[in-house]
Amino acid sequence: MENKERLEEIKASHSLMVRNGYDLGYWEEPFNWLIEQAERAEYNNIWSERVRKYKEQNERYREYLGRLQRASKRYPTEDLPHVINKITSEALEDTQ
Numbered sequence: 472m473e474n475k476e477r478l479e480e481i482k483a484s485h486s487l488m489v490r491n492g493y494d495l496g497y498w499e500e501p502f503n504w505l506i507e508q509a510e511r512a513e514y515n516n517i518w519s520e521r522v523r524k525y526k527e528q529n530e531r532y533r534e535y536l537g538r539l540q541r542a543s544k545r546y547p548t549e550d551l552p553h554v555i556n557k558i559t560s561e562a563l564e565d566t567q
Contacts, residue, residue: 478509528566535562 485502488495495502535558542554 474509475513478506478513481509482506531565532562535559535565 485506538558539555542558543551546554
């Protein structure tokens with residue numbers, strides 16, 4: 472069972488206990504705090520994964536920009552439009 476599923480199960484159990492009048496007493500506040508921390512951790516994991524993907528994408532863009540820069544020095548001016556079109560097409564295909 473994934474962490475997210477486990478968290479949902481715990482929240483449902485907590486909600487059921489409260490609805491049925493079960494008094495958690497002292498443990499109510501720590502229980503709520505733990506649920507909140509788990510939700511924050513899940514949220515942070517989601518953002519962390521997004522940041523990782525953006526960093527990878529950024530690195531690929533840097534590679535393509537480097538290729539464009541090297542091509543501008545290597546190829547004659549009349550060949551550049553074709554070379555630039557080829558490299559940018561590859562970059563666009565890579566991002567899809």
